[in-house]
Amino acid sequence: MTEILQEKSVCLQDKETSVNFIQQLPKVELHLHIEGTLEPEMMFALAERNGVTLPYNSEEEVRAAYQFSNLQSFLDIYYQGANVLLHEQDFYDLTWAYLERCHQDNVIHTEIFFDPQTHTERGVPFEVVINGIVRALDDAKDKFGISSGIIMCFLRHLDEASAFETLDQALPFKHHIVGVGLDSSELGHPPEKFRRVFEKARQEGFIAVAHAGEEGPVSNIYDSLELLKVSRIDHGVRCVDDEELVTSLAQSRMPLTVCPLSNIKLKVFDKMAQHNIVDLLRKGLCVTINSDDPAYFGGYMTDNFLAVDHCHHLSREELAQFTLNAIEASFISEEQKQQLVDRLDAYMAG
Numbered sequence: 001m002t003e004i005l006q007e008k009s010v011c012l013q014d015k016e017t018s019v020n021f022i023q024q025l026p027k028v029e030l031h032l033h034i035e036g037t038l039e040p041e042m043m044f045a046l047a048e049r050n051g052v053t054l055p056y057n058s059e060e061e062v063r064a065a066y067q068f069s070n071l072q073s074f075l076d077i078y079y080q081g082a083n084v085l086l087h088e089q090d091f092y093d094l095t096w097a098y099l100e101r102c103h104q105d106n107v108i109h110t111e112i113f114f115d116p117q118t119h120t121e122r123g124v125p126f127e128v129v130i131n132g133i134v135r136a137l138d139d140a141k142d143k144f145g146i147s148s149g150i151i152m153c154f155l156r157h158l159d160e161a162s163a164f165e166t167l168d169q170a171l172p173f174k175h176h177i178v179g180v181g182l183d184s185s186e187l188g189h190p191p192e193k194f195r196r197v198f199e200k201a202r203q204e205g206f207i208a209v210a211h212a213g214e215e216g217p218v219s220n221i222y223d224s225l226e227l228l229k230v231s232r233i234d235h236g237v238r239c240v241d242d243e244e245l246v247t248s249l250a251q252s253r254m255p256l257t258v259c260p261l262s263n264i265k266l267k268v269f270d271k272m273a274q275h276n277i278v279d280l281l282r283k284g285l286c287v288t289i290n291s292d293d294p295a296y297f298g299g300y301m302t303d304n305f306l307a308v309d310h311c312h313h314l315s316r317e318e319l320a321q322f323t324l325n326a327i328e329a330s331f332i333s334e335e336q337k338q339q340l341v342d343r344l345d346a347y348m349a350g
């Protein structure tokens with residue numbers, strides 16, 4: 001009896017140590033849609049501030065609506081929520097709230113997505129969006145020491161002409177934007193549709209990334225690599241449908257920005273225990289952990305790490321490897337990467 005009790009208490013201690021270790025582990029986020037950090041509380045506050053009517057009566061009602069059956073059912077609610085974002089200060093407040101969470105979760109570098117078309121299509125000017133986001137990121141650098149980058153995504157359910165128009169709008173703000181991406185409904189909107197836009201974006205000096213192989217087929221991963229010439233694949237978990245692809249992703253160290261809680265919420269996997277991220281890590285792929293749209297999917301960076309560890313029991317070195325992979329995959333200079341590696345090393349040594 002005493003032995004069992006002792007064992008239980010050791011287990012509990014281990015669990016607590018692991019939670020603390022994960023909480024304090026330096027993290028790097030590479031797949032985060034800033035519009036997806038809009039918490040119901042802020043949705044209501046901004047709706048009131050801006051005189052926007054929401055189709056919900058309470059924050060609880062909003063949360064209750066977050067039961068998704070697939071990617072599209074989420075996107076419908078996501079675009080509706082974004083309607084409360086109208087002024088530069090709104091985008092500042094939204095981004096700042098996310099950065100405070102980063103600070104709590106020990107995120108030391110983040111590369112965030114924004115969807116200009118979600119706003120410009122409603123008549124909100126491009127510069128209103130970018131100026132609010134940039135101001136918050138600058139403040140987070142000063143106040144929390146969090147470095148960052150911005151990636152502008154094209155909505156793949158809209159047409160090529162709209163993407164070209166968005167690219168033109170972005171050119172005066174090129175110094176603020178490191179890359180272009182592709183998000184929204186993957187099914188029915190293959191990479192080929194945006195081949196020419198990505199070509200122009202790369203000529204303008206933007207690095208390319210794309211969502212592929214989340215709900216869509218393996219061919220979307222191949223086409224993102226070959227036609228869009230991406231430097232990272234966002235999600236990419238369907239790569240396991242093609243063994244040759246898995247081997248080549250491991251050899252090339254092509255990063256996959258994986259979002260575990262998102263994948264469960266949108267039913268890409270039924271349960272976290274079935275998620276393939278740890279298997280891919282152990283096969284040598286450059287996989288990273290990210291929160292995607294944390295206000296909608298039930299958790300920020302620490303929550304995602306905890307959820308994966310809870311079901312897959314990782315060693316400390318494996319947990320740290322996710323950060324190392326994200327540093328390797330980030331769009332910063334070698335010198336900046338080394339600074340982040342030094343911070344991780346100091347943590348592991350301490």
Ligand SMILES: [Zn+2]
Nearest residue numbers: 033183211292
């Ligand atoms: Zn995403």
